[in-house]
Amino acid sequence: AQFSQGETPPAPSFVLRRLRGDGMVRLESLRGRVVVINIWASWCEPCKKETPRLEQAWQRYRGRGVTFIGVNTTDFSGDAQRFVDRYRVTFPVVRDGNGRVLAQYGGLPIPWTYFVSREGRIVGYIRGEVTAEALENGLQEALAT
Numbered sequence: 001a002q003f004s005q006g007e008t009p010p011a012p013s014f015v016l017r018r019l020r021g022d023g024m025v026r027l028e029s030l031r032g033r034v035v036v037i038n039i040w041a042s043w044c045e046p047c048k049k050e051t052p053r054l055e056q057a058w059q060r061y062r063g064r065g066v067t068f069i070g071v072n073t074t075d076f077s078g079d080a081q082r083f084v085d086r087y088r089v090t091f092p093v094v095r096d097g098n099g100r101v102l103a104q105y106g107g108l109p110i111p112w113t114y115f116v117s118r119e120g121r122i123v124g125y126i127r128g129e130v131t132a133e134a135l136e137n138g139l140q141e142a143l144a145t
Contacts, residue, residue, distance in 0.1 A: 019084065028120065036135075037069050038054055038069070039110050040073070053131070055090065058091040073097070074102065115138040121145075123141060
């Protein structure tokens, strides 16, 4: 469902454990940065196709006040780790093993990609495989808000 004109709901908050290493990622701690949230799983076919595009966009935008967070959902952590290795993902990835965050962000099917403004509001999203063009447009729009 598209948002109504001008509707920018607050992004549902979450605190999730990192897939690798120690510690948690708290969405609220990223205020002041544009955040791209990508919800994915290793078993998701469109996720495999879009991940290299997400990584490329992350490399391009990471120096410009933008953070990407991969939310691995309804998946085994071993499978998730192998996926991250295979696709050489360098942006932060967190675990939503039981799908609680997924439920707040639209549920299955995945993937979902959300664009969150510096103020923590959802300013756009894409359901399904994200194209390079849609990523670029979403990032430009989020940076402009």
